[in-house]
Amino acid sequence: MTAKLNTNPIAKGQLGTPLQRIAQWFKRYGWQPWPYQKKAWQAFKKGQSGLIHVPTGAGKTYAALMGPLMQLMAQAPSKRQQGLKVLVITPLRSLSRDTEKAIQQPIQDMALPITVETRTGDTKQSVRRRQRLALPDILITTPESFSLLLSYANAQELFSQLNCVIVDEWHELVGSKRGLQLELNLSRVKQFNAGFQIWGMSATLADPQAAADVIVGISNNTGEGQPQATVIDAKIKRPINIQTLLPPNMETFPWAGHMGLRMLPSLVAALEINQSTLIFTNTRAQAERWFQEILAAKPEWAGLIALHHGSLDEKNRRFVEDALKSGLIKLVVCTSSLDLGVDFPLVEHVVQIGSPKGVARLMQRAGRAKHRVGETCNITCVPTNALQILEFTAVRHAVEHKKVEAKPSYNNAYDVLAQHIVTCAAGGGFTASDLYTAVTSAYSYQSLTRQQFDWVLELVEHGGSNLKAYPEYHKIEHNQGFYTVKTPRLERLHRMNIGTISSDSQMAVRFAKGKKLGYVEEGFVAKLKRGDRFVFAGRTLELFRVEDDAALVKLSKAKPNVVAKWSGSRMPISESLGAAMRETLNFDSKNTQAKAEFKALAPVFHAQKALSSVPTNNQLLVETCKTREGYHCFLFPFEGRIVHEGLAPLLALRIAKNARTSLSLSVDDYGIELLSKHPFDFEVQFSQELASKALFSQNNLLPDILESINLSNLAKRQFRDIARIAGLTQQNFPGKRHSARQLQTSASLLYDVFQRYDPNNLLVSQAHQETLEQFFELARLARCLTRLGSQQLIINHTERPTPFAFPLIAERVTSTLSNESAAEILKKLATQWDIPA
Template identity: 40%
Template sequence: MAISKGEQLIQEWYLLKKWKQFPFQKEMMDSYLNGFSGLLNAPTGSGKTFAMFLPFIIEYINENPETYQQKLNSGLMLLWITPLRALTNDIKKAMQSVVDDLEIPWKIGTRTGDTSSADKQAIKRKPPEVLLTTPESLHLMLAQKEYPKTFKNLRVVVIDEWHELLGTKRGVQVELGLSRLKSLESRQSIDGSPLIQEDKNQFISKKKVSDQTSDYRLKTTDFKQLKIWGISATIGNLEEAADVLLGSNFPLDRKKMVRANIIKKLEIKSIIPENVEKYSWSGHIGLKLLPEVMEIVANSKTTLIFTNTRAQSEIWYHAILDNYPEYAGVMAMHHGSLDNELRAWVEEALHAAILKLVVCTSSLDLGVDFRPVDTVIQIGSPKGVARFMQRAGRSGHHPGATSKAYFVPTHSLELLEGAALKYGIKHEIFESRDPILLAYDVLIQYLVTLAVSDGFKSEETYKQIINTFAYADLTRNEFHDILQFITRGGKSLSAYDEFLKVEIEDGIFKVNDKRVAMRHRLSMGTITGDVNVRVKFQSGGSLGSVEEGFISKLKTGDTFWFAGRSLEFIRFKDMTAFVKVSKKKKGLIASWVGSRMPLSSQLSAVFREKLDEVALGVEEDEEVKALRPLFDRQIAQSHLPFKDEFLIEVLETRDGFHYFFYPFEGRLVHEGLASLFAYRMTKLKSASFSIAMNDYGFELLTDEAMPLEQSITEGLFSDKNLLEDIQHSLNANEMARRKFRDIAHIAGLIFTGFPGKNMSNKHLQSNSSLLFDVFNEYEKDNLLVRQAYNEALAFQLEEFRMREALQRIQSQKHIIKNTNGPSPFAFPIMVDRLSREKLSTETVEERVGKMIGKMEADF
């Protein structure tokens, strides 16, 4: 069978490179050339970039067989969206190598936050044939006047690392951006008369239209041109991921799932302490294993040490530099708060094999190709199987190579998570990424973006929006409220000009005020957090940023460690901390406020399975064998629960009565369950509780004994009236208020300030709190307030997981054990509480040391 010219040239190119085409790459080529859209599921380092890019080249050559090596001024044909700016460099190099080899005179461009204004204008005037960008930059392009001209020749959109965007508001941004790009080529194909005549009053009249979503959906013919493909690592809901990407009504006969089915060679080993402590607490033994970690580093070519937080990476970098000064010059640090130039240098140095070791966070999780890296070390639990797989894949990052990953526990019981990780990977138990639905704040920002550019028509735009997965259930009443909000400030803010952003001219919603447009462009995006303070040398040069709360604790002359350097604080001005290099070796280590990641539901389930094996006496894993002394002590003092049992421990000390519960469901679920149980117990007897938790269980501490068994009989573990009891047991109002600040920022209700002149956290919190109170009092049905409450339940308390946990606990046998002292399971939870209390004369370590000494003596 004859093959096309494009396929022939690509086959010859493979031979030239001495590469072999994988079956999934061939399947991807066939699917693309036959007009399908869909999702490519392939592991890191398998050749997925070429799998997606080469079919596009084949199509172009086939359409231009005689002229493909001539400059045809084709305009932008391929838009490649990545979640990280750092990814664009590798992808651009890979693409450029292909077009150079085939002598195709294409320009491969990039447009990210690092792109200069001049280059952005050049892209607008003369778009490259291929453009690599981020979700935020795509929306900035949609905010430009006459943006349709940029995309008029667009053939395909590729969303790289889609699994990282799915389940985030950045992913919702992508969905909305795609809905607009699809409309540019399908606008003339839409048939069917509007349900309501398009005019300027249609969605903003005082009388609301029928509260239902339109039954209008784009028809199959609307998708005849633009192809949409996502690239995703393995997650638990790949089919749903494809549905979210393509939209709520994409024709099934044009949708494809291409799976690489490549089994990545992966070597995983836990670093086991020589003596496993029976009473251990979080973070206690991590650095104790530094000699073992550095032995692995010494025997590897290049190593990435992954930590879960920025502060942890600073601590480990400082400890290595202190104990192994010979690594100065061949070691670096990489996390999201470091200056862009510093991070770019680290990435280039990794490529060039200059560095032997990099201590990093999730900032290096994604698919950057660091081929010199042959070893990955994970400090502490990654909290999820998929996340560990992603990080392990940073080593051996090319087809056929073996990925080597080591797991370093930060406390004894975490070793069991090491065994659970191995089991989860072997049996492909990967976490799902649940899509976000009805994010009103993102939709408000998007509509103002369209209004800032050429404006939009309400009916046409509504039809596009409800064809996304995120807004498939958006009612006309909700859309009406949103249009009211951006034009009139809604019901509560109509008297304030700053909230009347959008005007209506001849049925077109537009922003005419240049100041409003400028502030909107500066505020675009969905990544929120505390306002950061820039850290700069007095003599010039930037190191990155830390949170305002950390800097506010420093006095002139104080020494602190940041970006791997000892710095002396000089002064704070205009949200900038000026520093100079300090010769002092001791000082505070920069820290960031942030919640600890909880165990995923999948890893929690595997952990319970492993614990069940231990209870049954199965000891196949080296981690389980090493933990046998701890489990023996747990059995002697209390009980080791089987998977059909729920363990509760009761302990009386000088502090009061301790009630320990062990659902093994992760911190966030335990936080909610602890407050829920405390509330339900106080229905029978009035009491005040102190609460502590970790990923394995939680503690309720009170002055008096509580009627535990009666509480269980009367529905302590029931999932009935759960939402109502959560409202009573937790300060749901304050939780929603905290969520509202980020929502208000994304929706454009609060302005964080101009570049270099950001407003303080205190000022922003005050503004958002005031708005929250106004809406709560005068606009009970406000969509943004409703969203804040929903997000507090879904993301902070994981209400769905909490309900599932309660249902499981109800079906289990309840084991109540009265103990004479804290068990190995209870001990780290008690220490977590102690570390949050202000101890007068004793440090946490001193008091913990005394506790361990007494427990060992008593036992």
Template identity: 40%
Template sequence: MSKQHPGLKIIETWFEERAWEPFSYQREVWNNVLSGRNGLLNAPTGSGKTYALWIPILIRWINEHPETYRELTGNGLQLLWITPLRALAKDLEQALQTVVDELGIPWEVARRTGDVSAYKKRKMKQQMPEVLITTPESLHILLAQKGYPTYFEDLQAVVVDEWHELLGSKRGTQVELGLSRLKHLQKELQIWGISATIGNIDEALQVLLGADHNSDSSVIIKADVEKKLEVRSVLPDDVETFPWSGHLGTRLLPKVLPIIKKSHSTLIFCNTRSQSEVWFQQLLEAQPELAGSIALHHGSLDPKIRSWVETSLHEGALKAVVCTSSLDLGVDFTPVETVIQVGSPKGVARFLQRAGRSGHQPGATSRIHFVPTNALELFEAAALKTAAQNRTALESRDPILKPFDVLVQYLVTLGVSEGFHPGQIFSELKTTFAYQALSEKEWNWIMQFLTTGGKSLTRYDEYSKLVQEKGLYKVTDRKIKRRHRMSIGTITSDTMMKVKYMKGATLGHIEEWFITRLNPGDTFWFAGRAVELIRTKDMTAYVRRSNASKAIVPSWMGGRMSLSSNMSKLLRQKIHEAIEGTSKDIELTAIQPILKVQNDWSMLPDEDELVIEKTFSEEGCHLFFFPFEGRYVHEGMSALIAYRISQMTPITFSIAMNDYGFELLSDQDIPIEKALKQNLFSDKQLVEDIFSSLNDTEMARHRFRQICQISGLIFPGFPGQKKTGRHLQMSSGLFFDVFSEYEPDNLLLQQAYDEVLSHQLDEARLRRALKRIQSQKITLKNTKKFTPFAFPIMVDRLRERLTSEKLIDQVKRMQVELENEV
């Protein structure tokens, strides 16, 4: 054994010196990597996934250089490790470097992400490290460099970490495109993915390895490690006085403080950045002695602040950190013993991912406490606990097919560097999962678009980006090159403004639309402190510290998540258990008083039933539907139902929705009885009716702005010279109007409409929901009062019309009135 595999012997000795024993699944991965196979590793968070893929790379190196592995330096890039998060990259760099240092292998482990200095990046061009950890965006920036093939001439393997997080996003498509190029440069390249929580594992492997992968040379390995998990719900003392809707969960703060005190270190996950800012302030107000030992972490804070928080967590210097999804992924914070989830994460996989941040090491127990923000979230608490304990109902991540904006950006990337032969790149694209169905007609359109600007932009030289030289298509314009390298990536958001002290540090970034609502002198919470706005200049909001006890809580667009399809199904199952009285869940026991009110005033919808409630008030006629299919599906379904009823009789609606149902409100009686007799929930002509019911042009226009940024039609500006959101919106709107009128077959324009259907309205899931409803019993209930299920939906509608303070007062008053009637 030692003569044939000296590397294995050395690694086993290294494990023994640390009193470690490799898991059987780790040895299985080692054997498959050493046998030359590609694959996907599926293992729980904190079970040693990193070592499963890192160790066999070292074993092979020692096997190939048994006498000199301690002496060879400057070996070129051997392993490329792709990760979705900068924080994860930094953590990995330390973990991987520690192993080679202890083994005496003179390898350099480095990372190339947006927060790495320009000096280190220039140094890499001269001599690549043996291991490079990078993000999808930084990989494409490498592909945009002159002479990039030399960077990868020694490359042996690629590992894509947290593949479930990338799959189903345009960042995942970037990975697919990058791998297609690397596979051409290195024919024997090994590719492995790592995923902790995903439902469609077989499809995930296909997307990772591409449409041309050989199933005989690939494998899926599922870890046989039993990860201990404790899930507990934090319950209100009196559920009848607990909020029925909205709120941030701070009513349960007194019950959260003992959990924090008992644990050495705790992560408190909030679903939005606004919620995290509020919780941080509330914790400090409730227990001032926590000052200095708790911190805040979310994606809008300055990288230096986030880095300090992460380092302090590693060192065990923080008692608690209030965070968002910015700490979701596999960063190893060993001191963290407990996780608190505030509000429903809306998905099983996300819940388990966050739970795994505690006890993040083999054999340790992960502990997570669920803190509901309103009474009905107790249903979700029970559903999540059951799913987590049984490890069931993990969500699938559907891959994106043919995102043309990402492809346009990629081709310009290749044109900026070495140029490309269209025939060769087209063949490579056909090997990817995303572009396997790309037609020659579509390919020819894209090439024409990049070389001439297409039908609409032919007269403008700046949109003729590619020039043919001796069969190669290149970008020769220096201005286009510079702009492109500055805007590589697929992460888009509303225009961000820097938040900076008048004299001092940068705190982070906030969306432009929020700052434009403020006046100089206004105070708002940011980065865990109250700051006063002094002035704005050059996309920077200058502030100073404030001692104000009250301040505006900033909000960010797109903060709300929608219930996953698996969670929807679990939710309906829990309601069924509540009806049958078979559940032993303490959450369902706690919510019984509210369920009794719902049943007395209307009814509890069983799994094979759809309940519709009809109620009259001073506002008019209210219809409440309860499909329990999530906010995004309800957005499309509510517009569809409203349109179909309006086709029967002239009528105008106001629409509101949440994850459990939706409301149609009209100032006249709504003929729902008549509509139900005419197959109201049919899935026939679904797409036509949806686009007739919604302002599809405006929805597509909004999606098109992101497509414009990714494809390079609009340029957001250089650092320090960022363009305003209004400027970008006007620019993308102009393109949208021109293409709509003169080039309706423009692929980027078509993509905008496709994304509205597939992503914003989730057309496939909406169709499945309609088919399910068609097979159910539909019950119409005429109610005299707004029921506990209807009340939260109505509050969502009021939220759009009232300020937060006025809304809270009105909701409290309405809830007291309802409680008195109970």
């Protein structure tokens, strides 16, 4: 839809059917409804539920909204019962403002007597109190606020008039615990009102039908237990033009590193300040650094450039978003905080600093540019090291062949279920059989047995078999089989801790005079001492003192001496991108862009081939060499950091079984390093056919993984989040908040008790399973082993580390304690091996 405003207003008393009035409204803006939008409206009219899956900027909101809106328009206001008719779920609070504006536009233009409100954590307390008693016709909210509404005693009354639920950016929720929370919430509302329809919206899903099945859920009325989901799609082209900003001199361009500031002059020269641009980085620390460096290079851009990430204060973020929409700000350095569907119509160009690490992520970010149907999305990728140029070639190859990552499945998460059971007990109560029926109508809980459900029910009722003696774990009680929360205090405490998002505790960053800048992680502040300087909110700050839950700071003109760190800053490449990289290693394309990239990579590939070789897609390259550090073995599966973190100790264990040795390990997205300080013949281990097959065998995979890693320590950390979500530990209390350390201590004690006295504890089993999947991607690791076992082994002994191997050495050396900066260490290594730093 291309907007072209017609200034003739729509008369308030205009006659015609709802469809005719909607058509007139479209015509007013010079729009023509897309066939897929009409198809979605018809599907809603027929009572169907499902998923609308079309490219960004194609009008998904109106495809999903206009069906329910026409239904409301067809009802006379005097006959329409008061209450919620349409519930719109957004994954981020920041999206709710844009969504509300999009919904309000046709309602205001047609003077419809329909009320629209938003309810999120940012909504005023007075508004939320009013909404507890009566909801508007259309409510926009988040999964967490949805749960809060379901926790009130009048929940059934609040949702009794619901006609439709619309879930925006479903790809952001599906396969996550927030998605499970939403599935359970919808299953609960079906108990109150079975007639409402569910529609999801997304643009970047590998399997739309599977995602549609998840959101719609299981129909227990059919007797078949099958989902009843419709997928609405459209052949609307939004081409993505992926350009790579190539280094001016590859001979001096680094082979390792993630900041990429060597490319600053080239990027600044390529930017046009009059062209609205988003510059995406993968981490908040990287965003802070690039913002400062761009501003230092172009001080005349002050006032036209801004910074945006999730740890900045909400007022600052809103100002940047509004200024970007109005054109007041032209350039924003940001993180995934601007990934999702906030509409910035003036943005013409997107820049990606470093590898996007995933195909869907690049497509999502590229879609922020020219957010209009039919327009080509322009994205410029800026490498931070040489091999990332190969990643950009690979991601273009994957986009062209539509090889998008599949979403993981998450079944029977007991911690989310435990939280949901308490929510339902507070929200009017339940009988066990009725709630079990509702829970198993959620797609991700369809295989939950009654025995498993009863185990979780007993856990929240009286602490299960191990915690019966402790009243704080007795959250619910039943009277003649009807469950409710024991006390009003427990209800309030539960509402304060609703949600599944797990992160380290945050600490506010304020100026000594009181202005808040945002939040950093508590663990980072705990390591600071007075006078330490770090970059945050685009400024260099000096710690003044720590007071209660805030770090008090002042501006500093000196250079920073510490780097602010946040969790989640080491994203691995996805399975789709890893496969695309292996395919493009020997890619001989007629595409001009790919040729330019391979031409730029020629010095790297020349050095790699001179010292070793470049593997094809059906080959596994193994390199061995000796340095002053010891005896090295490098393998290059190109499977991503997380898989490699499981594969490295597994191979080390299996090698040690054949020949006793002690190995140091290093991994990155491309490969694995095994290092022995003492003489060791790695070539024998890989060249012997039987030994080689045993290394990559799936036989005894799980026992070997458990033997090769300290699962208990990792599982304890994972159990901290599970215990919090399940309500065994509480983070928020009236007037105070427990730190991450306090939560970890409490969770560790519970974990040890369960391990000793309840080996079949479902939450402990969940912690072990999540640890294997989240830390090592066990299913993907198994597929990787199968692939490696079938590939041709190329074993090369080299005189020194190759361009592929150097980043692994840099990874290991810079991760050890040292008084030298990472850059200084890399420079020394580069000098030693005559490699560009």
